[in-house]
Every structure is written in C-alpha cells, then in structure tokens.
Amino acid sequence: MSILSCPLPRPTTERILLAHGGGGRLTNQLIEDVFLPAFSNPALDGRHDGALLAISGARLAMTTDSYVVQPLCFPGGTIGDLAVNGTVNDLAMCGARAIALSAGFILEEGLAMETLRLVVNSMRDAALAANVPIITGDTKVVDRGKGDGIFINTTGIGVVVAPNSIGPELVRMGDAVLVSGDLGAHGIAILSVREGLEFEGPVSSDTASLWPAVEALLEAGIEIHCLRDLTRGGLSSALNEIASVTGLRITIEEARIPVSDIVRGACELLGLDPLYVANEGRFAIFVADEDAARALTILQAQGVSSGAARVGTVYDHRSGIVTLRSRIGGNRVLDMMSGEQLPRIC
Amino acid sequence: MKFLDEYRDYDSVQRMAHEIRRATTGPWTIMEVCGGQTYTIVKSGLQELLPSLITLVHGPGCPVCVTPVAMIDRAVATALLPHVILCSFGDMLRVPGSTQSLLDAKSLGADVRIVYSPLDALQLARSNPAREVVFFAVGFETTAPANAMAVWQAAREGHSNFSMLVSHVLVPPAMEAVLAAPQCRVQAFLAAGHACMVTGYQEYCSISRKYRVPIVVTGFEPLDLLEGVLMLVSQLEAGSADVENQYTRAVQKEGNRRAQARVAEVFEVTHRAWRGIGEIPASGLRLRDHYRGMDAEARFGIHLEDASEPSECIAGLVLQGLRRPYDCPAFAIRCTPEAPLGAPMVSSEGACAAYFHFGRKKHDVDSLVSLAPADH
Numbered sequence: 264m265s266i267l268s269c270p271l272p273r274p275t276t277e278r279i280l281l282a283h284g285g286g287g288r289l290t291n292q293l294i295e296d297v298f299l300p301a302f303s304n305p306a307l308d309g310r311h312d313g314a315l316l317a318i319s320g321a322r323l324a325m326t327t328d329s330y331v332v333q334p335l336c337f338p339g340g341t342i343g344d345l346a347v348n349g350t351v352n353d354l355a356m357c358g359a360r361a362i363a364l365s366a367g368f369i370l371e372e373g374l375a376m377e378t379l380r381l382v383v384n385s386m387r388d389a390a391l392a393a394n395v396p397i398i399t400g401d402t403k404v405v406d407r408g409k410g411d412g413i414f415i416n417t418t419g420i421g422v423v424v425a426p427n428s429i430g431p432e433l434v435r436m437g438d439a440v441l442v443s444g445d446l447g448a449h450g451i452a453i454l455s456v457r458e459g460l461e462f463e464g465p466v467s468s469d470t471a472s473l474w475p476a477v478e479a480l481l482e483a484g485i486e487i488h489c490l491r492d493l494t495r496g497g498l499s500s501a502l503n504e505i506a507s508v509t510g511l512r513i514t515i516e517e518a519r520i521p522v523s524d525i526v527r528g529a530c531e532l533l534g535l536d537p538l539y540v541a542n543e544g545r546f547a548i549f550v551a552d553e554d555a556a557r558a559l560t561i562l563q564a565q566g567v568s569s570g571a572a573r574v575g576t577v578y579d580h581r582s583g584i585v586t587l588r589s590r591i592g593g594n595r596v597l598d599m600m601s602g603e604q605l606p607r608i609c
Numbered sequence: 610m611k612f613l614d615e616y617r618d619y620d621s622v623q624r625m626a627h628e629i630r631r632a633t634t635g636p637w638t639i640m641e642v643c644g645g646q647t648y649t650i651v652k653s654g655l656q657e658l659l660p661s662l663i664t665l666v667h668g669p670g671c672p673v674c675v676t677p678v679a680m681i682d683r684a685v686a687t688a689l690l691p692h693v694i695l696c697s698f699g700d701m702l703r704v705p706g707s708t709q710s711l712l713d714a715k716s717l718g719a720d721v722r723i724v725y726s727p728l729d730a731l732q733l734a735r736s737n738p739a740r741e742v743v744f745f746a747v748g749f750e751t752t753a754p755a756n757a758m759a760v761w762q763a764a765r766e767g768h769s770n771f772s773m774l775v776s777h778v779l780v781p782p783a784m785e786a787v788l789a790a791p792q793c794r795v796q797a798f799l800a801a802g803h804a805c806m807v808t809g810y811q812e813y814c815s816i817s818r819k820y821r822v823p824i825v826v827t828g829f830e831p832l833d834l835l836e837g838v839l840m841l842v843s844q845l846e847a848g849s850a851d852v853e854n855q856y857t858r859a860v861q862k863e864g865n866r867r868a869q870a871r872v873a874e875v876f877e878v879t880h881r882a883w884r885g886i887g888e889i890p891a892s893g894l895r896l897r898d899h900y901r902g903m904d905a906e907a908r909f910g911i912h913l914e915d916a917s918e919p920s921e922c923i924a925g926l927v928l929q930g931l932r933r934p935y936d937c938p939a940f941a942i943r944c945t946p947e948a949p950l951g952a953p954m955v956s957s958e959g960a961c962a963a964y965f966h967f968g969r970k971k972h973d974v975d976s977l978v979s980l981a982p983a984d985h
Contacts (some may be wrong), residue, residue, distance in 0.1 A: 278716045289947055370680075459726065518619075522610050531613065533725070534700075591622040591831045593654015595967040 270547065286541070287494025287600035291504075309507040311430055312353040315423065323425035324359035326350060329416040333377060338452045339467030342413055343386035345543055348470050349494070350419040351393045355474045355500065356490040356546065358425025361395040365418045367509055368402045369411035382413060393472040396418070411436035431508040433488040435559035440513060443562055444469065444570035445475055445521040446498055450540035451529045462529050477569040480548070485558050489549040489568075491541075496600050497575075499538040500584045501547055503599040508582045515575030515597070517590045527593035538587075539600045549577070614657045615831030623798040625835040626658040631840050636662045638794050639841055640787065640930050642780060643749075643801030644671025644959065645829050651963040653831045663838065666794075666930030667963075669783045670801050670887065672702050673956035674928060676914040680776045681706035684745050686911050687774060688719040691934055693909075694737060696730035697745040699723045700956040705918035705949055711745075727773075729757035734763065734771035743905045746773045749780055750804040753894060754868035756970040757875035760900050772905040778881050780804045781812050782892035782963070786883075787929050788820045795930055799827040800832065802856035807872075809864025813852045821850045828856040875900055884952055885918065885925030924951035927960050934964040941965055 282289045297547045306314040313326030332344045351361045366386065370379065372442070373399040390397055397417075429434075447466040454460065463605065473492065480487055497517035500510075522537045528535045544567060550558045555573055585597040615621070623648070632951050639648060647667040652655060656665055669675055685706050688695035696709070704710045715721040720740075724730050726768040727744050730894065734742035746756045756773065763771040780801055787795055800813060805826045813824045823844035826836030837855045844851060854860055881893025896904050905911075918924070921939045936952070944950040946962055953959035 265649065278713075280716055282712075290949075337779040372952055424689050460725070527610055529615075589653040590617045591655070591658070592619055593657045595652065595654045 270553075283571065284495075285600065286500055287539075291599075292494070293423070308510070308608075309430065310540065312356040313419075313421070313430075315357060322421055324357040324421045325418070326353040326357075326421075327416065327418040329414065330354060330412050331411065332453065333411055334453075334456050335382060335412050337456045337468055338465055339406050339449075340384050340470040340543075341385040343382040343416060344389045344468075345383070346415040346417045347386050347389035347393060347395075347397075347473050348543060350417040351395060352473045352492045352544075352546070354419050355472070355477045355493050356423035356429075357421070357423065358429045358477065358490070359421030359423045360474060360478065361419050361421045361499045362400045363391065363420050363490060365416075366397050366400040367416040367418075368400070369410055370404045370415075371412050372404055372407040374412050379413065381563050382415075386568045389470075389472070393474060394548065412591055417493040422589065424478070425487065426481075427486065427517070429487050429490055431489050431505045434505060434509050434511060434549050434577055435488065435551070436511060436550045436577055437552050438488055439552050439558075439573055440502070440515060440575040440577065441550070441555065441559060441562065441571055441573050442493070442498065442521065443546050443548065443568035444543055444544070445523045445526070446493065446545060447522055447526040447537035447540035448529065449543040450497070451526050453541075454533070455529070460533075462525050462531070464525050466523075466525050469542055469544035471567045473544065473546050473567060475564045476562055479561050479565050481557060483557070483561050485550060485554050485561065485572040487548065487550060490546055494543060495541050497537070497539040497541060498547065499536070500599050502575075502597070504550070506585050507583045510581050512576055512578045512582045513585045514578055514588065516588045519572055521570050521573045522573050538597065552576070612893060613830070616828070616832040619831070622658070625832060625839060627836065628840060629663070629839050630660045632839060633658075633660045633662050634846060634848060636664070637796055637842060637845050638664045638666060638686075638840060638930075639797045640666045640668045640795040641799040641827070641834070642668040642670040642784060643799075643829075644674065644952065644956065645912065646799060646801070646834060647802070647960055647963055649829055649831060649834060651967045654967075655831055655834060655923045656834070663842070667735050667927070667960035668798075669788065669883065669928040670749065670780065670804075670929060671928075671953065671956055671959050672752070672778065673704055674952040675774050675783075675883045675886070676701070676704065676747050676952065677884045678705075678707050678918055679882070679913060680747075680774070681710070682708075682913050682916050683906060683911050684774055685709050685714045685719075686913060687743055687905055687909055688714045688721050689717065690741075690909060692739070693741045694720045694722060694733055695701045695743050695745060696722050696724045696727075696733060698725075698747070699745060702931060702953050703949070704955045707819070728762070731759045731763055731768065731771055734768045735766075738770060740770060741908075742771050743909075744771075744773045746775045746777060749778055749801070750752060750807045750872075751799060753777055753872045753876065754807055754865070757871045760896065760903055761871060763903065764900060768901075772903045772908050773896070774905040775876075776881070777876065777894035778883065779878070779892050779894070780808075780861070781816060782889050783883065783886075784813075784816055785820075785891050786892075788816070788822065788932075790929055792931060793929075794905075797823045797845055799824070799837045799841065800824050800852075802828045802833070804825055804862055805854075805856070805860045805864065807865050807868050809862050810852055810854065810860065811862060816849055817852045823850050824852045826852070826854045826856050827859050828859065843972060867909065868960070873967055883928075885922070886929050887925075891978060919950040922951035924953050924961070926951055934961040937961070939959045
C-alpha cells in the first residue's frame, strides 16, 4: 500500500487531554480541527503569534494569551511576569512594539490576598520594564476547587515597527537560524519547584521582554525574515512549524545550541530534551546568511539576548523537516513534540 | 559537562568508528538489549557511523514496551477506584491498554501522579493516610532495588495504605527467549549496563556458553556503545564467544550485593507475560508471601478479562529484532505517538517511537545519510 495514496487519518480523542495544550502536535490538531474551521479569516489563517490589522493607515498587531502556570511563583518570576512578557513577546515576534495591554483575572475562592498582591506587583514591574501600560481589565472569582489559584489572560495591541512583513513565508533557502540565548531554563525552573527537585545550582526562569532585542535588530536595518518565540514545545516545535509551513529543510547543529550545564544536567537526569523544553525569554531569528554575523553582534549587545548563537541553516530540500547534526556527527530528524514530555523510567 | 562530554566527543567517536570499520569483514547482526541504548543510537545517529556490514537490532529492554496490555488495564482500573492515588513513572502514562491509557483515566478524573522514585510514592502514602497510594512498579533489574526498598520501608513503618502493582521483568530470560526463537538472527549482544550494575554479569556467562554468543556489558553514551560494538566485532571476527565488560566505570562482575539482597528479600522470581512476546518462564518478579499484603492486585481484587493486542501491531517481532519499525504497515500511518497501537511507539526508548521521532520513515532514514553537513 502506498503511503501517498492513504491520507493520514487524524487520531481523534473524545476528551481534551493535557497534551492538547502542550504546544506540540495535538495542539496543532486542535487548532486545525476545531478552531480554524469555525473562525477562519485571513488574519487568523496566517497563524502568526499575533494578527496584523491595518486601521486607517496604522499598522497594528493584536494578540492574546492565557496563563495557567503552577506554581504561581517560581525562581525568576511569577505568573504575572509571564502574563506581561508573554504577550509583549508575541507582539514583538510580529515586529510590533506593545502599546497597551488588558488583563483578565480568574481568581479561586480562598486565594491568599498576599499572593494576588505579589503577582499584581510583578505584573506592574514587568509592564514598567517593557514600557507598556495595562489599560483595562476584568476580574471573576470561581468556587474553591474550580480554579487553580490564579488564571490570567492578557491581550496586547502593538504598533508594527518592522518596515517589511515578518513571517515564515519570508524564510529563504540559505537563511541563517539564530537563537537569542541558552535554552530550557524556564521549563526546568518550573519543574524543579513543581516536583521538589534540587539541582547543583539554582535555575531561574528566563522570563523577559524580547522587544529590546527585536528593536535593536530593526533599528540597525537588519532585514528580519522570521521571528518565533520558543515557548511551549521549545526550539524543536518552533522550527518544525516553520519547516512545515515553508516546505524547506532546516538543519541545526547540536554542538552549537546553547544550553547551560545545569539545564543540560537536569534534562539528562530526567530524560527530557532541552530542545523541547519551554522558554519564556528566548526566540529564534531567521535572517539572510550575509546578515547573520551582524545580527549576532547586535543581539549579543542586548542584555536579554547576550547569549545569542547561530545554530543552523535553511536548505532547499523540499521536505519540510528539521534535521539535527548530533555532537558526534550523526544526522537525525528533529520531530515536533508528541503530547507532553514525560520523564523516562530509567 | 564532566562524565558526559568525554563520551560524546566528536574526535574520539570518529576514531572508534574508524577502528570498527577496519576490524569488520563479515556481516554481523548485533542486538542492543536496552531501550536506553536504542535511544542513544537513534538520537545520536550512531548507525550512520557504522559500516553497512553491521546491523544493529533493538531488543526487548524497554520496560514501558514489554508491560502487557492486561497490566495496563489493571493499572487503569485501579486508578479509577475512589480514594486511590496511582503513582507511575512518566512514560507509562501514555501506554494504551485495551481501551484506555492512564492519561485517559486521568482525564476521566482518576488521581494519577508522575513520580521519579517509588520513595516519592511512599511519601505520598505518609502524607495522605486516608487515601490508598498504589505505585505501578514496572522495570528491569535496574529499578527493582528502589522498589524493594519502598516496600521494605512501608512495611517497617506500617503504612497500610501503600501498595504496589508489580510488573517487574528480568533481562537474561528475555535474551534467552530471543536466542531460542527459531528465526533468530542475533549473533551478539550489547548487554544493558545499568541492569548489570545491580546484578553483575555472572548469569550472562551461561547464556554466552549455551548459545555461543559474545556478550559485552555496555554503557549508554555514544562512545560506550561504539566501544561495545568494537569488542563484539573483535570477538565475532575471531570466532570467540565470551562475556566482557565495557562499562567498567559502573559495573562489577558480582554487581551490587546489598541491592541484590534487598530485592531477594522482598521479591521472588515468577513467570511473566511480555507484551508482544508472550509468557516467558521465570522472567519476572513478584512480592514474596511476607509482603503479599502490599500487592495491589490482591488488595483491590481487580480481575479483568485477558486483553488482546491490536492485531496489526508487530511489536513482538520488533522487540525480538525480527522486523524494523518501518516494516510495519501501520507505522507512522495508523500508529503514531499520539495514537499508538503498541507500546514501542510510546516511550522515547521504544524502538518505534525512536524511529518515528528521529528517523520517521525508511525514506527519511536513507535520505539523512546523504545529507551534506551544515557548512557554516
């Protein structure tokens, strides 16, 4: 039987599983099977981190995101930091500077007021650092046991600063793939607190606004082809999305991917792959090969992207896959994450 | 990073691969027994560095893959009981039973928790005295000592709300089952270093003698595996069949005596069914009579019809090294990590999942070999 003649059946589940929110293959299926058919329109169908709108000559970007992390406070930040930075970053990935945020809170009955204050103060600080006001909001309280302390939704509006459009469709053969710093710190920081694991040293979340790095590239006149923040599903899922949209092959080199020793050690111990671990202050940049060195220098001069590195190249195999050249010189396919990463037995 | 980088060093690996190419004349089929070794081989693209005369086949050493459907069904049924907290290692959660996985049970409201050690499950029993805490004890000799320790401690402290669903299996009987199969084409074994760390490798000497196969106890890093292959190839080319130890930094011939004693005190050898392979005599562990009160199967009286596996799944043949994952007509079409037909598609150590994630299809595997390295 030819694989080509047999359309891939969609594995469907009858209930929502946690993995539907994991940013990998099941999340994509949910979007394609449920949301896109219902809401389809040109702005949505682009499937960028944010939607682009042209209103009376102004080029705006809009995005929304909900935050449900446990624990609410973790090394390096709180759910409030994520709620501000995550939305600011989604706009930055469209080449847009955030100009206003909304904040919706779903609070669980019994939540300590002190915890709420802590989270709100961290949102204030993150918003100040990103220079964006929170201009409207909403609060709901649900019965005890019907929430998880605090859920936050933020929506952001930004002004598109990038002179040209930015997106996977601009990625070209020969492009360089850069990442803005070491990978996996956020996911491992959360895991260490959630599971009570202790490593050789503290691991802090990398949560931060990425706009200063994007702005520096734009101000220097770098022609950015595509930007992608490396949140759920990590670098691997982001690259796979771009490879599958463009049909190009992206090749990265394991030895060039920055991962701190602590994160690497934790991943080895737990049987996780840092390329799939979530980040909240890291992004991938696609630029033409001839711009790569200059872009790298500009990124390395910004605090949030001081650990930037070139990790790979785009090739014109019309295969739509991501391949990784391992440290020892072998090649393999780097697949999108299936479901959640589950720690291995041994 | 110390103790890792030196075993993944590009130059050392290339040198070792060169040695292997120089030493190899005959076609040889070598089985790596352990799923952790399969994972390294596929993840680091190791096969590509070996001469085409050497075929690596992936053995039945993935605990997730060989746990029978009926045992998954029992775990799901136990998890769905009121008051039960079912604790499991992470990668067991997605394994399909006959109708449901533990993740499905979780979405139906079962309290299923991922733990990193059976002692974490025991801690849950201490802090939840009103709940029944059940640990799903799967694995080979490697995980048996910690599981035995948890049972021993629970008994000593008198935690009557702690029990275990035991599905422990042993490596040497599985190797014998592979060798005894009439169509067996395995000529040598890379034995699982971590299991040997506990048991030592005296038991392997009789297998090596009986079937005249070389066995090398091997570690899990790329350089370990290549050195293990080189040791096997040297034996195969010379026509010898001995047991050797590549993983000397972790394994001693007699193993870890204290761990063995604890295991022997708590567990006894029993017959076990292996998913995809069937029952293998004296191939598993169960709780001894003295600890039978902590046997979750007996405690909750869960009796289920014996479950059958999806007829299309060739997991048994894959686990015995008789077929490759991409030989299966369902591979990557009707069987994917999201909707697995068989367990090797679930765990990252499972041969099918490893091929799916890292090589996907035969076509991809072949085309990867011809890739030019990234030239920057």
